[in-house]
Amino acid sequence: MHYDNFKPIFDFLRLYKDISESDAAIICQQLQFRKVNEGEVLLQEGKPAKELFFVCKGILKIVSFSDKGNPVIQFFLKEHRFCTILKSFDDGIPANESIIAACDAALIVLSKDKLLQLYQKLPYFKDLTTNIFQQSLLEKIKVRNSYMGEDATTRYQKFISQQPDIALRVSLSDVASYLGVTQQSLSRIRKNIR
Amino acid sequence: MHYDNFKPIFDFLRLYKDISESDAAIICQQLQFRKVNEGEVLLQEGKPAKELFFVCKGILKIVSFSDKGNPVIQFFLKEHRFCTILKSFDDGIPANESIIAACDAALIVLSKDKLLQLYQKLPYFKDLTTNIFQQSLLEKIKVRNSYMGEDATTRYQKFISQQPDIALRVSLSDVASYLGVTQQSLSRIRKNIR
DNA sequence: TTTGCTTTTTACCATTTGGTAAATCCCTTC
DNA sequence: GAAGGGATTTACCAAATGGTAAAAAGCAAA
Numbered sequence: 001m002h003y004d005n006f007k008p009i010f011d012f013l014r015l016y017k018d019i020s021e022s023d024a025a026i027i028c029q030q031l032q033f034r035k036v037n038e039g040e041v042l043l044q045e046g047k048p049a050k051e052l053f054f055v056c057k058g059i060l061k062i063v064s065f066s067d068k069g070n071p072v073i074q075f076f077l078k079e080h081r082f083c084t085i086l087k088s089f090d091d092g093i094p095a096n097e098s099i100i101a102a103c104d105a106a107l108i109v110l111s112k113d114k115l116l117q118l119y120q121k122l123p124y125f126k127d128l129t130t131n132i133f134q135q136s137l138l139e140k141i142k143v144r145n146s147y148m149g150e151d152a153t154t155r156y157q158k159f160i161s162q163q164p165d166i167a168l169r170v171s172l173s174d175v176a177s178y179l180g181v182t183q184q185s186l187s188r189i190r191k192n193i194r
Numbered sequence: 195m196h197y198d199n200f201k202p203i204f205d206f207l208r209l210y211k212d213i214s215e216s217d218a219a220i221i222c223q224q225l226q227f228r229k230v231n232e233g234e235v236l237l238q239e240g241k242p243a244k245e246l247f248f249v250c251k252g253i254l255k256i257v258s259f260s261d262k263g264n265p266v267i268q269f270f271l272k273e274h275r276f277c278t279i280l281k282s283f284d285d286g287i288p289a290n291e292s293i294i295a296a297c298d299a300a301l302i303v304l305s306k307d308k309l310l311q312l313y314q315k316l317p318y319f320k321d322l323t324t325n326i327f328q329q330s331l332l333e334k335i336k337v338r339n340s341y342m343g344e345d346a347t348t349r350y351q352k353f354i355s356q357q358p359d360i361a362l363r364v365s366l367s368d369v370a371s372y373l374g375v376t377q378q379s380l381s382r383i384r385k386n387i388r
Numbered sequence: 389t390t391t392g393c394t395t396t397t398t399a400c401c402a403t404t405t406g407g408t409a410a411a412t413c414c415c416t417t418c
Numbered sequence: 419g420a421a422g423g424g425a426t427t428t429a430c431c432a433a434a435t436g437g438t439a440a441a442a443a444g445c446a447a448a
Binding site (some may be wrong): 072145 | 258
């Protein structure tokens with residue numbers, strides 16, 4: 001058991017709830033550590049999400065496609081964030097989005113089967129994850145709404161001030177897709193800001 | 195007890211969970227019926243959200259302000275939707291958004307105090323609301339993301355096809371604010387579509 | 389009906405953004 | 419170091435959008 005690999009997730013969970021060492025040992029048994037390279041597909045659109053990821057290092061992106069077929073990055077998930085396609089994960093239906101590593105990353109993987117086992121073994125665990133997921137959804141909505149009605153330059157400036165660590169680590173084209181502009185426009189915007 | 199007024203909320207809740215008549219009576223005791231006029235402010239930005247609204251008739255809007263001071267409509271809530279500022283409601287902190295009637299509306303009001311009482315009396319009720327809230331958040335994210343990377347015409351067309359009943363009942367300026375364009379642009383877009 | 393107020397439409401022009409294409413930069417591999 | 423491939427920048431022009439202002443339409447009260 002590589003406990004060191006799993007330390008980040010306990011640091012995170014304990015921000016929400018105190019977890020005894022014996023419970024931590026139970027949780028550890030269900031966890032899996034995984035390293036992925038930039039561009040690696042962790043979940044393919046159209047398949048059901050059967051895994052919950054916790055980002056220890058790196059950045060994941062959730063990607064869907066617009067009507068025109070252009071990839072649209074919905075969110076970036078960085079260190080100490082959970083990542084899955086929640087509706088697909090909960091209901092077992094095909095995901096409308098893909099999960100892809102936006103840069104080299106280290107993850108903790110929790111399969112749905114094993115999470116359900118945890119719900120059985122640790123009665124508080126479902127409340128805990130539900131709470132975390134809800135906060136995560138609220139955060140996503142808040143960020144997205146803060147972009148509404150702003151022009152591309154303002155969106156970019158908000159992005160680099162709100163999520164500077166992500167801005168520096170993912171490609172320009174990913175940022176452009178996330179902000180809803182072409183990469184040419186974003187490149188021009190960056191030049192004007194300097 | 196005006197049970198008739200409360201029927202819509204039970205019709206809705208029973209889509210998620212069977213509720214006995216005796217439980218329904220308990221719930222009814224905590225509910226309050228309220229009619230509001232277009233423009234009426236149900237929650238003022240900066241104040242903590244202490245009420246949960248269920249829309250029986252009409253449309254509510256959640257409004258915040260951009261950096262430039264322009265009002266930005268984040269969402270519309272129509273019939274058979276719950277509406278509150280969840281983070282403020284849960285944590286008791288000031289809301290960053292206002293809730294305003296986008297047209298004349300009839301609501302069922304559930305105060306936080308009374309909801310907490312319901313959680314005590316009906317053990318399943320917290321799970322039920324949590325589940326509903328999560329689905330609501332996922333829905334909001336899905337709609338918002340579907341607009342990302344689309345031009346204003348496409349966003350408007352998606353809006354009128356996804357939410358035709360709302361499009362017909364709220365003002366053009368509200369729709370423009372929701373879609374992140376000026377009302378002049380939206381008026382021009384409507385002309386071009388015809 | 390008339391009046392006054394609000395909402396919506398239209399017009400004009402400045403600015404922003406998209407689309408295409410080419411040039412440059414950067415990184416990896418040989 | 420050289421070559422190749424992808425990423426980013428730049429340029430050019432067309433199209434879309436914003437800002438200001440005025441006209442038209444809709445609506446409610448007198």
